[in-house]
Amino acid sequence: MQVSLHLSQTLSYVLKECALLSTCMPVVSLGQQARGSRKPANCSLRFVLQHVSAEEKALQAKWVELAHDQALKSEAAGGIPIGSVLVHQPTRKVIAAGHNQRMQKNSNILHGEMDCFENAGRTYEGGPIPWRETVCITTLSPCLMCTGAILMYGIPAVIIAEHDNYLSPGEELLASKGVKVTVVNNHKCIQTMSSWIKEHPQLWHEDVAGNVNGARV
Numbered sequence: 716m717q718v719s720l721h722l723s724q725t726l727s728y729v730l731k732e733c734a735l736l737s738t739c740m741p742v743v744s745l746g747q748q749a750r751g752s753r754k755p756a757n758c759s760l761r762f763v764l765q766h767v768s769a770e771e772k773a774l775q776a777k778w779v780e781l782a783h784d785q786a787l788k789s790e791a792a793g794g795i796p797i798g799s800v801l802v803h804q805p806t807r808k809v810i811a812a813g814h815n816q817r818m819q820k821n822s823n824i825l826h827g828e829m830d831c832f833e834n835a836g837r838t839y840e841g842g843p844i845p846w847r848e849t850v851c852i853t854t855l856s857p858c859l860m861c862t863g864a865i866l867m868y869g870i871p872a873v874i875i876a877e878h879d880n881y882l883s884p885g886e887e888l889l890a891s892k893g894v895k896v897t898v899v900n901n902h903k904c905i906q907t908m909s910s911w912i913k914e915h916p917q918l919w920h921e922d923v924a925g926n927v928n929g930a931r932v
């Protein structure tokens with residue numbers, strides 16, 4: 716079932732209602748993000764309710780949990796709690812995991828997804844990384860840099876734990892390029908990130924949160 720809606724204030728409500736449907740998973744494509752805001756204004760929301768098996772949902776939940784573990788690992792080391800996992804879809808094996816390393820390595824590049832891709836290395840089980848058979852799981856909406864890497868390597872699917880704390884224009888870009896974008900609204904990830912942002916507003920605004928106005932999208 717595919718539904719087209721125009722909403723502004725009721726996005727979270729709609730997603731929560733969708734999540735209540737035990738066999739359906741909302742796949743969200745969002746309209747233009749408000750400049751300077753983490754929330755969409757004049758939101759053009761298109762979502763597809765697709766059947767997701769109980770086994771698939773359990774696997775997705777497990778991968779999100781692994782990504783969240785990475786986020787906590789980063790936070791424990793004094794870093795930003797954003798984590799990511801790369802999974803080989805045919806075998807369901809985890810290829811790599813990583814987390815934001817801005818603080819730990821004084822890096823402008825190693826966001827959660829980028830660190831995960833870096834940790835994957837160049838090869839997997841004797842061959843090149845099978846990027847086109849992978850899914851990237853990330854605890855937070857992927858920024859434009861990470862979106863670029865996802866598109867460059869041809870990763871066909873992204874599972875986003877949450878975009879309450881940061882809604883990247885990358886989501887719309889990914890969807891427009893045919894990447895399957897799934898937002899699961901994981902409450903643990905929302906809580907971990909929102910608590911950290913409250914405690915470290917300056918650090919948060921050093922990076923993507925402070926660059927929304929300057930991003931060329």
Ligand SMILES: [Zn+2]
Nearest residue numbers: 826858860861
């Ligand atoms: Zn990023």
